[in-house]
Amino acid sequence: MDWVALYRDAFTIKGGRLYWKESGPGRRADLLAESMSKRGYYVVRAGGKLHYVHRVIFAIIHGYLPVQVDHINGIKTDNSIGNLRGCCHVQNSRNRKTPIGASGVVGVTFCKQTGKWRAQACRGGKMRHIGRYDSIAEAEQARKEFEREEDGSFVSTL
Numbered sequence: 001m002d003w004v005a006l007y008r009d010a011f012t013i014k015g016g017r018l019y020w021k022e023s024g025p026g027r028r029a030d031l032l033a034e035s036m037s038k039r040g041y042y043v044v045r046a047g048g049k050l051h052y053v054h055r056v057i058f059a060i061i062h063g064y065l066p067v068q069v070d071h072i073n074g075i076k077t078d079n080s081i082g083n084l085r086g087c088c089h090v091q092n093s094r095n096r097k098t099p100i101g102a103s104g105v106v107g108v109t110f111c112k113q114t115g116k117w118r119a120q121a122c123r124g125g126k127m128r129h130i131g132r133y134d135s136i137a138e139a140e141q142a143r144k145e146f147e148r149e150e151d152g153s154f155v156s157t158l
Contacts, residue, residue, distance in 0.1 A: 001047060003046075003047070003051075003059060003065060004059045004060070004063055004064065004065065006046055006047050007046065007051075007056045007059050007060050008060055009021070010022075010033075010046055011033055011044070011046075011056065011060065013057055013060060013061075013081075015080070016057065016078065016079040016080035016081070016083075017032060017034065017042075017053075017079070018032070018033045018034050018042075018044055018053055018056060018057065019031060019032055019033055020033045034053045037050075037052075040076055040077070041053070041054070041076050041077070042054070042077060042079060044056060052069075053079050054069050054071065054076075054079045054084055055069050057079050057081060057084065058081075058084050058086065061081050062086070064086075066086030066087065067086070067087070067088050067089065068086070068087050068088065068089055068091075068092045069084050069085070069086060069087070070084070070085050070086075070087045070091065070092045070095055071083055071084065071095075072084070072085060072095070074095065074096065094147075103117070103136060105136060105139070105140045105143075106143070107119055107120055107121050107130075107143045108136060108139045108140055108143060111132060114132055116132040116133060116134060117132065117133045117134070117135065117136050117138070117139035118131075118132050118133075118139065119131055119132075119133065119139040119140070119142045119143040119146070120143075121143060121146055121147065121150070123150060128146075130142050130143060130146050
């Protein structure tokens, strides 16, 4: 099925929200077409299936459906086109809120054996050692530089 054509025929975008283009069974033209899912994303029904609104908006604007659509600012209800970008799973997972360990800094732990702060990051399913540093600030800076080099624009802004 040509989902992009279906989306373009059924919906219009106003301020990052989807509205019906035409009236039909159980709907009126210019009425909000979306609703909130249990996972906190806006969804819409088209072609007998539920679709994530951020994917629909991306497809209408760009004319194709990428593997995944990333919310750049991490706010899953912000579906403005400037906040959406196509990506793969790995890129999307890099732009997410990461749990922070006991150090209070992502990817930084204290090494009792050396008395230094260790910076590390997981890439390709393997833990990569970045280095050991005298201060937590130095380790955090090294981790951030590593992320910028490895991940480019998909570094978490959260």
